[in-house]
Amino acid sequence: MMLAFFISLLLLQGDTLGPAGLGMTENMPGEVSVIPSEAEGEASVSQDIDIAEIIFEHIGDEYEWHITEWKGKPVAIELPVIVKSSTGWHVFSSERLQHGEHYQGLYIDPEKGKILDEATGKRPLDLSITKNVLSLMMSTALLLVIVLLTARWYKKHDALKEAPTGLAAAMEPLVMMVHDMARENIGEEDYRKYSPYLCMAFLWILLNNFLGIIPFFPGGANLTGNIAITLVLALCTFFTVNLTGTKHYYKDIFAPDVPGFLKPIMPVIEVFSACMKPVSLTIRLFANMLAGHIMILSMVCIIFIMAKYGPLLSGGMTLVSVLFGVFLDALECLVAFIQAYVFTMLSSIYIGLARVHEE
Amino acid sequence: MNLVTPDTGLLFWMVVIFGVVFFLLAKFGFPVITDMVEKRSAKIAQSLKDADEIQARMASWKVEQAQMLEATRKEQSQMLREATETKARIVADAKAQAQAQADKILADAKLQIEAEKESALRDVRREVAILSVQVAEKVLRHELSDEGSQRAFIDQLVDEANQAQMHNHS
Numbered sequence: 001m002m003l004a005f006f007i008s009l010l011l012l013q014g015d016t017l018g019p020a021g022l023g024m025t026e027n028m029p030g031e032v033s034v035i036p037s038e039a040e041g042e043a044s045v046s047q048d049i050d051i052a053e054i055i056f057e058h059i060g061d062e063y064e065w066h067i068t069e070w071k072g073k074p075v076a077i078e079l080p081v082i083v084k085s086s087t088g089w090h091v092f093s094s095e096r097l098q099h100g101e102h103y104q105g106l107y108i109d110p111e112k113g114k115i116l117d118e119a120t121g122k123r124p125l126d127l128s129i130t131k132n133v134l135s136l137m138m139s140t141a142l143l144l145v146i147v148l149l150t151a152r153w154y155k156k157h158d159a160l161k162e163a164p165t166g167l168a169a170a171m172e173p174l175v176m177m178v179h180d181m182a183r184e185n186i187g188e189e190d191y192r193k194y195s196p197y198l199c200m201a202f203l204w205i206l207l208n209n210f211l212g213i214i215p216f217f218p219g220g221a222n223l224t225g226n227i228a229i230t231l232v233l234a235l236c237t238f239f240t241v242n243l244t245g246t247k248h249y250y251k252d253i254f255a256p257d258v259p260g261f262l263k264p265i266m267p268v269i270e271v272f273s274a275c276m277k278p279v280s281l282t283i284r285l286f287a288n289m290l291a292g293h294i295m296i297l298s299m300v301c302i303i304f305i306m307a308k309y310g311p312l313l314s315g316g317m318t319l320v321s322v323l324f325g326v327f328l329d330a331l332e333c334l335v336a337f338i339q340a341y342v343f344t345m346l347s348s349i350y351i352g353l354a355r356v357h358e359e
Numbered sequence: 360m361n362l363v364t365p366d367t368g369l370l371f372w373m374v375v376i377f378g379v380v381f382f383l384l385a386k387f388g389f390p391v392i393t394d395m396v397e398k399r400s401a402k403i404a405q406s407l408k409d410a411d412e413i414q415a416r417m418a419s420w421k422v423e424q425a426q427m428l429e430a431t432r433k434e435q436s437q438m439l440r441e442a443t444e445t446k447a448r449i450v451a452d453a454k455a456q457a458q459a460q461a462d463k464i465l466a467d468a469k470l471q472i473e474a475e476k477e478s479a480l481r482d483v484r485r486e487v488a489i490l491s492v493q494v495a496e497k498v499l500r501h502e503l504s505d506e507g508s509q510r511a512f513i514d515q516l517v518d519e520a521n522q523a524q525m526h527n528h529s
Contacts, residue, residue, distance in 0.1 A: 056361075056362075059362070060361060060362070061366065061369065082368075112361055113361075114361075114366075123367075125367065126366075126367060126368045127367075127368045127371055127372070128368055129372075130368065130369070132369055133368065133369060133372045136369075136372060136373060136376055137372075137376060140376050140377065140380045141380075143380065143384075144380050144383060144384065144388075147384050147388040147389065147392075148383075148384075148387060148388055150388070150392055151387060151388045151389075151391040151392055154391050154392055154395040154396075155391060159395040159396065159398065159399050160398060160399055160402050168392075171392070172392065172396060175389060175392050175393060175396075176393070176396055179389075179393045179396075192390075192393075195389065195393060196381075196384065196385035196388075196389040196390060197381065197385070199384075199389045199393075200377075200380070200381045200384055200385065200389070204377070226366075226369065227362065227363055227364070227365050228365035228366050228369040228370045228373060229369065229373050231365050231370070232370060232373040232374055232377060233377075236377070290362065
């Protein structure tokens, strides 16, 4: 997996690497075909590589999905742009906006990489199918198929008489882990109502965390490390908690049993704490996944930074960075699970706290 | 910074896609799985309980069986003892009865013998009397054929009668 990661990174960044940068990669396939294309035109063949740019390109969003480079040509999926600008709706392929071109009064901001409106210079309403959105669609469809296939097994077989096999055997422990977690944290009475949401959140986050670690095409999008995604997940939990709370829960917030002088302060504190819960959920997942991606990318980038310091130093550092990269990848697999688990567990605890009954 | 500003498009698509898939899975996905697994867990728990119960019942059955066996054995020996006693009693009774019967037969036989003897004696006596009368008759007829001897005999009888009278008076 790491090797594939190196190759894809090398190919992706081929244009920013100078000749020295390629010196150490004789044994890597595809190296011969990497020809600096744009870099030449801009006359900026630099021996230094911009680590921040590489990393941010990988963890950010794009209007096309650059998969690899084949015989000097980029292999990429050109995704549709769907924008409502000051001149109305526009739907076209992102190919038309490549290399800073303007099309239908729209262009991609070279600094932020987002589509801007020529007329106003601001962001239009941008519902484009970006790399992240495509990844979101694919991974969610995959989850849908996996869970429905699992459910189909249980419909077709008598689970009372035979043990699950194949996909069902793999999915059952995960689903039941969340289901049991819901029972423990929410209570016997109404955990069934919330269990599907928690299962969905857990499996979705887990799947996307793992897809994020895979460095090549179907994976590689940094979805759970994107704040919009984690914000939506956290808001789902927030609304589930606060729209289905018991009377007792609201009473604890707005009219708690506290001494008189605390009465006006407590609701403020409680409301603030209720609003901070989704914020903490958002940031925790987002920051953890983002940090993991950045760490792995940094480890890989060490190879390219060290390339210009001669074969001995770069060889040594390559070994070190490969070892650390493998370690970090393993760590990320652990973190992928832990973060999905933590998000789900905190959600279930928050829901459980809102389902308190009068003692 | 780009990283911490949620993107509208992604927000929109996330809400739509996550929402739709959640709706589908909450309806056709997870409840099917969890319900089935819970049913199975309940069945397994029930089966374990049943097995425990059956085991306990089997244990009690074993005790009961042993008790029954013990009781049967006791009964058997009791019956054997009783049978032996009955046999001894029957034999003894039979012996006693046979003895009594034998005694009775013996006694009867003795009585009969006595009676036979008695009647035989009576017959003998009668025969002897008849014989003696006949002999006497014959003797008398022979002796009293002449006058003299008849007189002598009558005298003798008178003497005898006199002697008997005198003997009676004295």
